[in-house]
Amino acid sequence: MNAPIASSEVESARCPECRAVVAVPGEVIITEIVDCDGCAAELEVVAVGPVMLTLAPEVEEDWGE
Numbered sequence: 001m002n003a004p005i006a007s008s009e010v011e012s013a014r015c016p017e018c019r020a021v022v023a024v025p026g027e028v029i030i031t032e033i034v035d036c037d038g039c040a041a042e043l044e045v046v047a048v049g050p051v052m053l054t055l056a057p058e059v060e061e062d063w064g065e
């Protein structure tokens with residue numbers, strides 16, 4: 001039987017930073033990082049079905065004490 005959803009399905013979510021629509025692979029998993037085409041922000045997948053994105057914490061060389 002053919003599944004109604006192809007494995008190449010793409011979901012879209014909104015960038016929380018610039019509100020651009022970001023295409024996310026349908027197979028994406030939580031904690032995966034995707035790049036926003038609008039503002040080049042790194043976005044972390046925090047939920048799937050529907051996909052929700054949040055700004056990924058920036059990796060800086062400030063580790064604190």
Ligand SMILES: [Zn+2]
Pocket residue numbers: 015016017018019020036037038039040041
């Ligand atoms: Zn953006």
